[in-house]
Amino acid sequence: MATKTTENNTTSSSAEKKMQVDNANVNEKEMKDAPLHKFFVDALKDIYYAEHKLVDALQTMHDAATTEELKDAFEDHQLQTKKHISRLDKVFKLIDETPEQKKCEAMDGLIKEGEEIIKSTEEGTMTRDAALIIAAQKVEHYEIASYGGLAQLAITMGHDKAADLLEKILQEEEDTDYNLTEIAETSINFDAEQED
Known part of the structure; x- marks a missing residue:
């Protein structure tokens, strides 16, 4: 029974x-005509632009970094960012939209701030590396907020496969943020504090 x-x-x-x-x-x-869907697509275009811009910015940060550990972290994140762009291409395809970039003022501002940090810190110092980590984490936090929100919107609208891809990117962004914290706390911040 x-x-x-x-x-x-x-x-x-x-x-x-x-x-x-x-x-x-x-x-x-x-x-397709719903305001939430339009907002979702607009936000995807925004982060798509941001990821493209970040590829070049990470190269600049890599070149400006002092320690090999931080250089490696920026190089790894640059490769990961290229994978994120590829995943975003798939997300656009899954929701039957054309991959397109929309200027992201937030990412442009964060990248500009990173460039200012490079100009205002001395080359070859731990202070520069500490400042670069903070600049990179600001970018990570922007991406974490963006992907977290996008993943939830995808779930709400029933785009489960797109949500899975966005959640995977989100997890990798969170891991990168954690790794940057580890690098800072292990040595760079302490070494920077000793500099004159």
Whole structure:
């Protein structure tokens, strides 16, 4: 008897899922014109631009860094950023939109701030590396906020595969932020504090 009840529950659960999928398909046609979908696409274009700009900015930060450990971290993040761009291409495809960049004032400002840090700190110092880590973490926090919000919007709108990709990027951004903190706390901040 218990087996029969389980089978009935499974059948009814499958029917509910099918109905939900059917509803999602119906809503998807209307979703293109929905304000939330338009905002989501706009925000994707914004972070797509930001990631493209970051590839070059990370090279600049790499070249300006003093320690090999920080140079390696910037190089790793640059490679990761290129993968993020590729994943964003897939997200656009999954929601049937053309990958397109929209100028991101926030990322432009963060990159400009990083360039100012390089100009205002002495080459070859731990102070510069400490400042570069802070600049890089500001970028990471912007990306974490962006991807966290985008992933939740994707889930809300039923774009589950896109949400999975966005959540994967989010996790990698959080890992990068953590690694930068580790580098700072292990030696760079202490060494910077000793400089005259």
